[in-house]
Amino acid sequence: MPTLFPDDTKSIIEALLFVSGEPLSLKVIAETLGRDERDVLYYLKEIKADCEKTGKGFILTEVAEGYSFVTRPEFAPYVEKIAKPRLMALSQAALETLAIIAYRQPVTKSEIDEIRGVKSESSLNTLQERGLIKEAGRRDTAGRPILYVTSKSFLKYLGLRSLEELPKLQETEKIENESK
Amino acid sequence: MPTLFPDDTKSIIEALLFVSGEPLSLKVIAETLGRDERDVLYYLKEIKADCEKTGKGFILTEVAEGYSFVTRPEFAPYVEKIAKPRLMALSQAALETLAIIAYRQPVTKSEIDEIRGVKSESSLNTLQERGLIKEAGRRDTAGRPILYVTSKSFLKYLGLRSLEELPKLQETEKIENESK
């Protein structure tokens, strides 16, 4: 079964698995190499064993779609530092915009602009990129402006089960007074 | 120098290199691990040797002020079948413009035009779109023209470790004058 340059075949499979961001199916690997799927499977097993044996930083996993190298789970705390996107603190403008959306949803950009007295374009972008707000259709008025609402993760990160749990406005005034 | 779990450190470095799409600098690796850069360098050398020795599908290269795994060049015929298609090679005009920027950075569009004897507008656009050059402020002269410099991707694109590795210009005399 193993043929002419067995080591090369194995290395090429490694190269393919390495370069692909997505899992590769047995079929795709076999077609790329012009080899039998059985042969490929044989090498995949070897690659898997190699990774285990030599304590590599990554291992070969088999998922529904195929085979893929993934980093060793126990290294996640380190990998996370590199892979995790860093976030800057939300600006006061973004916070205000978020608060308005939270209490007045669904709400349009121009309504937010009017309450804040300034344009909220970039705040809306930031909040949307972070998945704190989302679009919810359009208002049926002139220009059909986009309506914004808060997202599920907004609730999750504030530790709320539903929007009803948002403190009422009277309470907010209390807080405001207390904080003075 | 090597410490508690030497093997783990090496594997973690592998995991970091594996997960990062961009070359990782010694500094970033060392900070992520909370280790000395010297230690990291030691392991990087070992990882490099491992890749060579065991005929892996990928090798460790030093490029763009950092380290990165890349597929073994001789496997390119297979890898390119599954990798995302590459962008077209740069045109002669773009390469000339890139060379002028690489050696004379920071440099303005009109300086480039002057040297090439033709307009470089579209080359500049191409290079900027591909992230090989970037703007770096403006020259404090009439019209405040934009200054261009090469990016990190430029180093990666040509396989250079740093700008110091650029092939030397023959007219050393001239360059010295310019750099003053």
Add this chain to the structure above:
Amino acid sequence: MNYEVKIPDFEGPLDVLLHLIEKNEIDIYDIPIALITEQYLEYLAGVGELDLELTSEFLLMACTLLSIKVKMLLPKHKKAEEDEIEEDPRQALVEKLLEYKQYKEKAAEFKNMETAQSIAFWREVDEVKLLSEFPAANPLGSVSLQDMLKAYCHVLRRAERKKEVISIDREEITIQEKIREIVTALEERPGGVVFYELFSSVRRPDEVVVTFLALLELARRGVVMLRQSGLFADIIVFLRIEEGERTSANFVS
């Protein structure tokens, strides 16, 4: 003289000159300007149409060459050799050519490096997957519920102060909402509703318009029917029920 059938793709006038210098095996520091000018003009004539921007640059170079040629034909001042070193009219051009030449050569080296790099592949990182594996930190950062409330109060107070200037926030009713309202009302009254009744609770003029538009829209979609038994009789609005059930939700999609 042999004309090249295929005109090589030059990057500009300097590139053409370098090509001519190379082809004629000329010392760049001692360019036979008459010969080069002649060949350059021949080249220009051969290219046919250039795009307008390039044309001007090629023509400018032709002028430069011709003016150098003229300067070189002019008799030199007799005592020039003794008194001062007279500048070669070709000097500026030679410098430009040399400078361009070195970058052109580097461009060729870049080309080789580019080719060499094109067979090394970087890992394609699946950003989406990474994000799901390592979800971004709390997108709110350290913002607490209280922070948000404070921000809201702050905004409201600011808006309050400006209220006299700003138009008062009025309740807007959309056609969509009105449609929903009408359909709900009609569903409860299979016998139909008198047209005017639909406007009985409407107080503001814009709401009248919205109500009317909503009715028109419903009629257009075939959701409601309007019936009038005679001239000046009441117009009755019915919900048109078709086979299968409809809920008000269907009408507002």
